[in-house]
Amino acid sequence: MRELKISDMIQKLRKSKKLTQSQLANYVGVSVTAVSKWENDLSYPDITLLPILAAIFEVSIDKLFSYNLSSNGADIIKKIKKNFEEEAKEYDNRISKLIPCYEQMIHSMVSVIPFDQNDSIKVIDLGAGTGNVSKVIKDKFKNAKITCLDISRNMTEMAKLKLYGYSGVKYEIEDFYSYNFKEKYNVIVSSLSLHHLATDDDKKNFFKKIYDSLYDEGVFYNLDLVLGSNNIIQDLYISKWKAFMCKSINYEEVNNRWMRKYYEEDSPSKLIDQVHWMENIGFKNVDILFKYFNYAVYGGMK
Amino acid sequence: MRELKISDMIQKLRKSKKLTQSQLANYVGVSVTAVSKWENDLSYPDITLLPILAAIFEVSIDKLFSYNLSSNGADIIKKIKKNFEEEAKEYDNRISKLIPCYEQMIHSMVSVIPFDQNDSIKVIDLGAGTGNVSKVIKDKFKNAKITCLDISRNMTEMAKLKLYGYSGVKYEIEDFYSYNFKEKYNVIVSSLSLHHLATDDDKKNFFKKIYDSLYDEGVFYNLDLVLGSNNIIQDLYISKWKAFMCKSINYEEVNNRWMRKYYEEDSPSKLIDQVHWMENIGFKNVDILFKYFNYAVYGGMK
Structure with a gap:
């Protein structure tokens, strides 16, 4: 499993929306422990929750992943190419x-x-x-x-x-x-x-x-x-x-x-x-x- | 032309038979200059004269050439083999x-x-x-x-x-x-x-x-x-x-x-x-x- 840098972004976005871990957990429909684990990099949100999280935070899913097509995209393609090479x-x-x-x-x-x-x-x-x-x-x-x-x-x-x-x-x-x-x-x-x-x-x-x-x-x-x-x-x-x-x-x-x-x-x-x-x-x-x-x-x- | 060590042997054998260059020349049927040249390593006797020279000196032709089958023979064969090799x-x-x-x-x-x-x-x-x-x-x-x-x-x-x-x-x-x-x-x-x-x-x-x-x-x-x-x-x-x-x-x-x-x-x-x-x-x-x-x-x- 590839490492995903998502924990910091969730915490940052939650705080910018002035939400507690418990509130976010309620909105999304998971336990407060789950949210805590996401923010402490102990687990990732289920993939089905990504659009919900993005909607709550009013950001793109790209933003959740700190993903930028023009810069990261080229990097990722480069990486894939390198692997293939x-x-x-x-x-x-x-x-x-x-x-x-x-x-x-x-x-x-x-x-x-x-x-x-x-x-x-x-x-x-x-x-x-x-x-x-x-x-x-x-x-x-x-x-x-x-x-x-x-x-x-x-x-x-x-x-x-x-x-x-x-x-x-x-x-x-x-x-x-x-x-x-x-x-x-x-x-x-x-x-x-x-x-x-x-x-x-x-x-x-x-x-x-x-x-x-x-x-x-x-x-x-x-x-x-x-x-x-x-x-x-x-x-x-x-x-x-x-x-x-x-x-x-x-x-x-x-x-x-x-x-x-x-x-x-x-x-x-x-x-x-x-x-x-x-x-x-x-x-x-x-x-x-x-x-x-x-x-x-x-x-x-x- | 390979070098032949025959001059010394002719002179040595002639002297042991107490013959002058002129006498040997007469016996063999060549000029005295020819004998002188043989003994001074300036020319070799014609091959047809070898049995006559050997007969006059009462030696084998091998002796004229200081050739010894068992030692020189092996050497020569070795040399030929080496060339061939x-x-x-x-x-x-x-x-x-x-x-x-x-x-x-x-x-x-x-x-x-x-x-x-x-x-x-x-x-x-x-x-x-x-x-x-x-x-x-x-x-x-x-x-x-x-x-x-x-x-x-x-x-x-x-x-x-x-x-x-x-x-x-x-x-x-x-x-x-x-x-x-x-x-x-x-x-x-x-x-x-x-x-x-x-x-x-x-x-x-x-x-x-x-x-x-x-x-x-x-x-x-x-x-x-x-x-x-x-x-x-x-x-x-x-x-x-x-x-x-x-x-x-x-x-x-x-x-x-x-x-x-x-x-x-x-x-x-x-x-x-x-x-x-x-x-x-x-x-x-x-x-x-x-x-x-x-x-x-x-x-x-x-």
């Missing part, structure tokens, strides 16, 4: 400890977007999260119109903060899988999201949906968790991933938190299968740009 | 500046060899070079029988040195492309070599030859330079490769030496095409283990 920083800091070559993979994905830097390309970022990919795109393609789609309101707030001041960015809070693509795009990107689609068929269908939502010559690139083509390869991948995480996270946390989360929540598919699905759907120039064992950047052109 | 070290040091993630790629390739560590697997390393891959295989598979195949005698000497003390390694100096596989293998590996095959068809045919030379369930993995699936991707690859080299080599050398060498000598093919060729030939579990832009580790199982 810290959370976003914490999120981004964590992600770089969990995902090898994260920055490099994002940049490789953005580097192969085959448009002129001044083109007004239409982009959708599926599972935009805290906006890391969208930001790199906006930094390169100033005139890009980006839709950041994510199921998490919190993540989207962080993305808004990260992309504060960038124009041409809109946000939609929705599950990308059930998302109804209303328009076509030049670029569809996704990062660390599609492995949440539960089955191979879900992914195959979703790739088709993506293909259909691209303009001709448009591109789709995905940065994601993938499986190796057999158990021996997959074992190598997991051991390399664990070794990477253990560089900055202790072994118990890697096993009990992150690997457990992986086995419980993630449904990656074999990279080689995904390459075939893309090719069968009609994607051209399908390629794997970057692969660090169980992480890959791959995609193609319509 | 420095050259090999220089080669390996250079390779790690030219090829991103080189060690990691080799280890990923060896990690997915699907045999028990004690199995007497038969392995051939095509373009074995200085033996980097073979050494990692021998370190894991003690009983592996490895053939190191390379066109370069010098590289092979370095490989011999690197694998000195390992049993079950044999060396063949031959061009791998025209190599006649006489037996079958459990494991065929290759590193930084197959891109020398000039055309896509050469590589396709060679993959078939490799497939035919594997036992069932045997594996083929290749660590190599590859092309991106279109120009935009390829440009990204080249820029990332240059950026990597420029971390330890100056820009002029990168451009004028290594990039020139790349454009003049190397004939990489698209990774995605190579994946398809392998699959069409019949390889199972084809996968890309690792990819750092224009470098990849990929292969499959028979």
Whole structure:
């Protein structure tokens, strides 16, 4: 519970109205002990009493809280932003400890977007999260119109903060899988999201949906968790991933938190299968740009 | 020309035989000036005269050179080894500046060899070079029988040195492309070599030859330079490769030496095409283990 500086104001306003604690208690309909507690900062008035208190004192509720929109408002927004910034920083800091070559993979994905830097390309970022990919795109393609789609309101707030001041960015809070693509795009990107689609068929269908939502010559690139083509390869991948995480996270946390989360929540598919699905759907120039064992950047052109 | 300490010995032996310079010159069939020059360290006797000189002095040729097999021999071998070691070290040091993630790629390739560590697997390393891959295989598979195949005698000497003390390694100096596989293998590996095959068809045919030379369930993995699936991707690859080299080599050398060498000598093919060729030939579990832009580790199982 945040600390509220209301006790002094109640006492001051009561005295300016020449009321005793007992009189105020009677007007408001609480015990005299309650009023005493408010004024001694031992409890706060129930929220439903605030308009009554304001009316009795003939002040705004803002006044009760010593709240001034133009000064405190900016302060509070600043504080909220700071909290979000810290959370976003914490999120981004964590992600770089969990995902090898994260920055490099994002940049490789953005580097192969085959448009002129001044083109007004239409982009959708599926599972935009805290906006890391969208930001790199906006930094390169100033005139890009980006839709950041994510199921998490919190993540989207962080993305808004990260992309504060960038124009041409809109946000939609929705599950990308059930998302109804209303328009076509030049670029569809996704990062660390599609492995949440539960089955191979879900992914195959979703790739088709993506293909259909691209303009001709448009591109789709995905940065994601993938499986190796057999158990021996997959074992190598997991051991390399664990070794990477253990560089900055202790072994118990890697096993009990992150690997457990992986086995419980993630449904990656074999990279080689995904390459075939893309090719069968009609994607051209399908390629794997970057692969660090169980992480890959791959995609193609319509 | 290495310095030879022979002058004192000739003079000493001539005097012990009580011969003048002129007499020795007559016996050997050279001018007296020549003998004088030998004894004053101004020239060496022609190599063809060494047996004659030894015969006249009734000593071994070793004696002429003050050479003692058991002491000097070991010294000389040690010296040669040291030279080779420095050259090999220089080669390996250079390779790690030219090829991103080189060690990691080799280890990923060896990690997915699907045999028990004690199995007497038969392995051939095509373009074995200085033996980097073979050494990692021998370190894991003690009983592996490895053939190191390379066109370069010098590289092979370095490989011999690197694998000195390992049993079950044999060396063949031959061009791998025209190599006649006489037996079958459990494991065929290759590193930084197959891109020398000039055309896509050469590589396709060679993959078939490799497939035919594997036992069932045997594996083929290749660590190599590859092309991106279109120009935009390829440009990204080249820029990332240059950026990597420029971390330890100056820009002029990168451009004028290594990039020139790349454009003049190397004939990489698209990774995605190579994946398809392998699959069409019949390889199972084809996968890309690792990819750092224009470098990849990929292969499959028979």
